[in-house]
Amino acid sequence: MDSEWAAAARLVRRTGFGASGRTVDAVLREGGAAYVRRIVAADPTADAGARRTPPPRFPAVASPRPGGGMSAAQKKQRNAARHDESVQLTGWWLRRMLAVEQPFGEKATFVWHSHFATSLKKVKIASLMLQHNERQRGLATSRFDTLAYTMLLDAATQRWLDNVRNTVTGPNENLSREFMEVFTLGHADGYTEHDVRDGARALTGYKVDPHDGTVSLRPALHDTGAKTVFGHTGDFDAKGFCDAVLARPGCARYVVARLFGRLVSDRAADDATQDRLLAAYGPRRDLAELLVAMFTDHAFDDARDTFVVGPVEWLIGAMRALGVTADSDAELRQTTATLDALGQLPFFPPSVGGWPSGAVWLSTAAADLRFRAAGRLVQHADLDDLTGSPTARVEAIAYRLGIATWSDRTLAVLRGTAGDVRQLAAVALNSPEYLVH
Numbered sequence: 001m002d003s004e005w006a007a008a009a010r011l012v013r014r015t016g017f018g019a020s021g022r023t024v025d026a027v028l029r030e031g032g033a034a035y036v037r038r039i040v041a042a043d044p045t046a047d048a049g050a051r052r053t054p055p056p057r058f059p060a061v062a063s064p065r066p067g068g069g070m071s072a073a074q075k076k077q078r079n080a081a082r083h084d085e086s087v088q089l090t091g092w093w094l095r096r097m098l099a100v101e102q103p104f105g106e107k108a109t110f111v112w113h114s115h116f117a118t119s120l121k122k123v124k125i126a127s128l129m130l131q132h133n134e135r136q137r138g139l140a141t142s143r144f145d146t147l148a149y150t151m152l153l154d155a156a157t158q159r160w161l162d163n164v165r166n167t168v169t170g171p172n173e174n175l176s177r178e179f180m181e182v183f184t185l186g187h188a189d190g191y192t193e194h195d196v197r198d199g200a201r202a203l204t205g206y207k208v209d210p211h212d213g214t215v216s217l218r219p220a221l222h223d224t225g226a227k228t229v230f231g232h233t234g235d236f237d238a239k240g241f242c243d244a245v246l247a248r249p250g251c252a253r254y255v256v257a258r259l260f261g262r263l264v265s266d267r268a269a270d271d272a273t274q275d276r277l278l279a280a281y282g283p284r285r286d287l288a289e290l291l292v293a294m295f296t297d298h299a300f301d302d303a304r305d306t307f308v309v310g311p312v313e314w315l316i317g318a319m320r321a322l323g324v325t326a327d328s329d330a331e332l333r334q335t336t337a338t339l340d341a342l343g344q345l346p347f348f349p350p351s352v353g354g355w356p357s358g359a360v361w362l363s364t365a366a367a368d369l370r371f372r373a374a375g376r377l378v379q380h381a382d383l384d385d386l387t388g389s390p391t392a393r394v395e396a397i398a399y400r401l402g403i404a405t406w407s408d409r410t411l412a413v414l415r416g417t418a419g420d421v422r423q424l425a426a427v428a429l430n431s432p433e434y435l436v437h
Helices: 003-014 021-030 032-041 072-099 104-115 126-139 144-152 155-160 174-184 193-202 238-246 249-263 271-281 287-296 298-302 311-322 329-342 364-378 390-401 408-417 421-429
Strands: 206-208 215-217 227-229 232-234
Touching: 003 021, 003 032, 003 298, 021 032, 021 390, 032 104, 032 287, 072 104, 072 126, 072 311, 072 329, 104 126, 104 249, 126 144, 126 155, 144 174, 144 238, 155 206, 174 193, 174 238, 174 249, 193 227, 193 238, 227 238, 249 271, 249 287, 271 287, 287 298, 311 329, 311 364, 311 390, 311 421, 329 364, 364 421, 390 408, 390 421, 408 421
Parallel strands: none
Antiparallel strands: 206 215, 227 232
16 A cells, blocks of 8 residues: 555544545545544534434433432342443443444543543443533533633533532532643642632532532522632632633643544644644634544654554444444443453543553553454454455555555564464554554
């Protein structure tokens, strides 16, 4: 394959889950820049595959509180219902990732899911997590200030970071601290404990409605005194706090760096590249323009072999390329169990910092799990196109997986397994060329 095909393949993989030769060919015909602008502007809810995969419907949020007169049997029943709902929710998103015709909308949603990380393990209520997920999808390519403020007052975020317990008489600093440290500024943008404390005061009194999950301010629980955040004093509420944080000079640079690391390269962008991307992001904090600039900048072309795929991208990409579905409950359970074992199950990030990226996914333990998972996966794949000589079969699996070239070492291993097309496919899915792009 030539260099243009390789570049198009890398673009398809970075903007979705895996690739296939047919998709890469289509992008080459359309042109990379036109393809990027089209997928960034697309409405992910209008995708035909998404329409075929409607979200589950859950009962009202309200439920008896633990210890509120509930019997042991009632608690057990409630917990069982919550578990079933979490299984439904996770299964729905995985099936949607597999079903969509253009996966960028789901890829971008997953990126923001790891950035504004919130877990069902603590939130517990699937309807709130579904609402959280749909908001991230709807705002994934909007303006960052709109997305950040929406996430700040999102019911799942409020529960996850204990802001439902943040009142004038009992302040809680978790959301204030993590909003600055993880979501908007990073660890080194000069905020102080005073900024965290007064930020928490600005966030007092927000409560989640137990019936529909809306978040609203309860004036009696809100601290109306003057607060000082980053040297600005006023009677801040959530909006004033959010505006003060996002106005920090380092916020834009942090957001650009985080997206670059999640979509382009595990290596940080150089100063010149970051300056170009910051110009695209601009004073409007325009995520769509930033994403277009990110995928069309020459730094993207230079970022070859610098991105290690995580478990979700690896498994969903492999299933899409091989035409393996999760339509049955058994197939879905296997998909979920694989991602859980690999440490990246949607709706269950390990911490507020989301999932790690980079070489952490290339451990010996992960390799063993991937090989076993690939062995199971290829048993359900239609591999009738892998025919002919060993060389032809190796070329065919490369095209099937959207891989431009193999290294000499990988090529030798693949030719040695080409007598068994299922073993060939399983090895290809664990090759350096598939795991790093």
